[in-house]
Amino acid sequence: MSIHAQILELRERLTAAIIGQQEVIDQLLIALLANGHVLLEGLPGLAKTRTIKMLAANLESEFSRIQFTPDLLPSDITGTEIYIAEATDEKFQFQPGPIFGNLVLADEINRAPAKAQAALLEAMEERQVTVAGKTHPLPELFLVMATQNPIEQEGTYPLPEAQMDRFLLHVTVDYANDEDERKILRLVRGEDAGGSGAEKPEQIPARTVLDARREVLAVEVSDAVERYMVALIAATRRPGEYRDAPFAEWIQVGASPRGTLALDRAARAHAWLDGRQSATPEDVKAVLQSCLSHRLILTYEAEAEGITTAQVLASILQHVAVA
Known part of the structure; x- marks a missing residue:
């Protein structure tokens, strides 16, 4: 079976296990193929945690879950030096934290204060962790999927822009439609009836993902x-050049260079998933929302009017022509 066929099989397995969230599944696979991280935002109970658990169940990988809480310490994430006494030989030994998994779920990431959140910064960007002056590399297959609740603000600590920028994609999870809701009922009934003795699926090798990344x-x-991607980014930075467009008055801070890189990587992954060897403007349009929605800061006037980043990006797509 080809590398592409194995990844498509992985997508089919996830689609069968997570009903009504095809867009979320595709975006997660794009992040996996583009070697990036994902921030999932949605109400409780929309299968955010289930999604990455099912990915870990079907992919040869080590799954780690970090429950972010107000009392979480950075060492609870990265690990720490522990004192080991062996006969007369006394020394310190590094005990890795959960961040050293392949697929890491950072659950309710905005529940922890900035000091704990910042423990992820080096890991997500440099793919390494520094503890007590020593640097420890993370696994080659490494993906952080963070979740947060968009409506619950009490006792939360919003992620700073610098940390938001380290997520390749920001994906909003919505309710399934009524028909999919019935399918969810039947799926869970079947799982409950099957019990713990259900046969585990044969896992797809981790090497498949690493090889797929090279093809991407x-x-x-x-x-x-390329010119189209740069023009889209430029529109977020210099919206005043589009005087007749609604978004000209909506953007305070545009996308960083990481936004340009994210568009390029995600568009290529989208094309590869679709079985093509070259990216098109349609691939760029397909990933624009998830690549840039968390990288824009809107003006006070836009927020007062209830304008969302999704509306801003939709307006940009309408007014920026394909080169």
């Missing part, structure tokens, strides 16, 4: 598509 990097991006 080989996906071609034409000069025209």
